Amino acid sequence: MKKVLQLGSWLAIAGLAWGAGYLYNARYGGELSWLRMMYERKMAFASEVQAPHRLLITGGSGAHYTINSKVIQEGLGIPVMNLGLDGPVGLDVILPSILPQVHKGDVVLLVPEYLILWADDGLGDRSGQFGIAIGRPGLGNIPPKRFAQDMLMLGNPTLRAVTKSTIDLVEKGKFTGYYSDPVDERGDPTVTKYRTSAKWWELPINKPASKHAIARIAKFKQEVEARGGTLILSLPWVYARRDEKSINNVKKTAQELAKIAPTIY
Template identity: 60%
Template sequence: MNEQKSKTIRTLIPWFLATGVAWSLGFFYNVYYGGELSWLRRMYFQKIAIAESVTETPRLLIVGGSGAHYTIDSDLIEQELGIPVINLGLDGPIGLDVILPSVIDRVKPGDIVLLIPEYLLLLDNDGLGDRSTSFGVAIGRPGLGGIPVKQFLQEVIALGIPSLRAVAKSGVDAATQGEFTGYYSDPVSDKGDPTVVKERQQDWWKLPIKNSISQHSFERILQFNEEVEAKGGKLVLSLPWVYGSDTKRTLKNVEITADYLSKIAPTIYDRESLNIQDNVSYFADTHYHLMPEGRKVRAEQLVTELKPIIKSGNDN
């Protein structure tokens, strides 16, 4: 009987080894080179390096998902405000509970942290998204955001299994361009802004905002305000620009969200439009991402709204 068990084990060992090698290759592809997560990981570290290299304070740190990353003209804002501007915007599916702790350590005394959360983040009920677990693992901080153990283990296992679609795309990239590419593989500027414009190929529709800010998001941003203040910084919140619906329901939900955010920290937005835009030419490939001209107009609005806050801080 023991001999039979030993034979069975010897038979299975090559399969275990092959499975381990295959998973390791898939993990390397997803996290380090080729998969979309790998590009997001690289972009994050590029932005963190920029934040670490700028020692002059005060600084304006812009935080959020891609609705921050793809909507800012940092050069224009820096020129108008006269302080360094760093775009730390990442990706909405990382989730609010992971985005915020991933940047808090870069806040220095005197910094102004401008959080621009898109409604994907504001309306979420648990602060976690599709990339929460994988992003934490990719940046060397597994479990960041308090991800439940079962969810964490399931999603870590999945990191070693690239999707067929991703592998097929990488194969085409390798054959036609000689390298892998992805949505976030384009370089960022020396202030963390995107350098490539992505344009929409599908038809547009005005995005409805079906709910107001969730209790979880309110509490997590409230906690973030405390964390920023403990670092000696000041948190400012902004409603995102969105190509959105102007129905009564949408407007009411945005108004409620703005009211709740203003209980946490100074909240900036256009009181008439509520930052809901109807000029589709400003928008790039999503209802949040902006074309270069849209980024300039958005930057000018932010400058106007931020100047009194910065002046007030300097007077104190």
């Protein structure tokens, strides 16, 4: 009986420790928490915009930080929403996470970063934990073993993250993160992040998009059209190295994407 009570006590302590870690990581303080809040704000703003036609732009952080929805909206004359998220969330989770916002008459512009397109399984470092954080555990068909690992780690803040948060709290009086700045009513960031000490670098495109990424985007087109929308695609070229190998891989990727939907690059 004593051993049972001791085991129960240890389980209770472990549960409390996991819960505290979860609150930090997913609710307030950790990087995932800021991403969750940004996602929820974007979805809330998008649900408030009712119009016969809208342009919904999505992708990773590249889409989030480089899209100027106000300028595009002024040029097109229809509402434009920036639904860009975070590359490590992965293509297989980003796409279904924004799909509920697609309405009849909408145009969806997907701007997938190359690192997203290279993933052979459509998943990234934050795929499983992001789904849990937004209340949709398993989103993107996360394998059970990986899901269990992500669930466990969600209650385990890293030393680096806790150290950063502690310094922020001391120096700024609050927690901050890469996505902690608010977004405006179009989903655009309200703070411009400038390059500081890091030097500019060009991304070598060593391979075209994975077969999985192409297949998932093709499926996404069907899902968008089933909701009455239209899908168009775009490739970011500005970051790519201009050597022959990179150019050829960009062209191969663009050719595959163009078979699915109109592609801008």
